[in-house]
Amino acid sequence: MLPLASPTAMPFTTAHFVLAIDGLTSVSFSKCSGLAGEVSVEEYQEGGENRFAHRFPSRAAFPNLVLNQGAGPLYELWDWFYEFHVTGMVRPRDGTVVLMSTVDGELAPVRVWAFTRGWPVKLTGPDLDAQSSAVAIEAIEIAHHGLVLKKVL
Template sequence: MTIEYPYLAASFRLQIDGITMIDFTECTGLAGDIGVEEYLEGGENRFPHRFPSRASMPNLVLKRGATADRGLWDWYAEYARTGQMRPRDGEVLLLAGVDGVLTPVRVWAFRRGWPVKITGPDLNAMSAAVAIESVEIAHHGLSLVPLSV
């Protein structure tokens, strides 16, 4: 019997078609749920029948220390400049140390994503905190990608 230990969630990498890879320290939104529709059948008073309805997935929200990289800001600003947003496919990679090398151990792929919100760092000269920026990405579906062993 082999014991499976969880991966330490130390680093995430965002890869988006046409934009450089970007490392993040926090990622939320790797989730999904399927709604439930209830049907009350006449004569059946013990319980309602329950059926699956629409699936939904929240936006991805990724946070990192601000850097000189402008890729995500330029992608977001594309809509303000042109009035059009080109959706892009991408992946969120969970990186963990495997045999001393930082390696993708889980990969979530999203389809037709676009940035719906981008937030620059809160600036305070009285604080020595890291300047954190975030991006929120809407998408048309998320899947867990099988990795070759």
């Protein structure tokens, strides 16, 4: 069946989003990747059935979240990463990545991705170049146990 009309809702812009992690100050970021998931497929070749192989869902997997931001005055993400270097352990934390967009002239959350048991696996400081006036960008990479798109109220 073909649609009678195209949807009138405009897509959200991705100009502003916020990382909120339990127990840490929320931080705005300029770039985020890894908001994805996939399910592995296991094939079973049944004897006598030569037309196809049976395919079954096997295991869910989620890539690490990678977030970039302009280096600012907050140290909490660095401290969270450094926990492992001091104690040999890092406390996993739940968190959200919130896409903010203009709705009725106001900046409001429009999409919320929640992750569970996240922990920092990589922190990258900015590239420093005295001949450039570019923004100093740092990145954090977070491994986690799953990602869910939550409903925005």
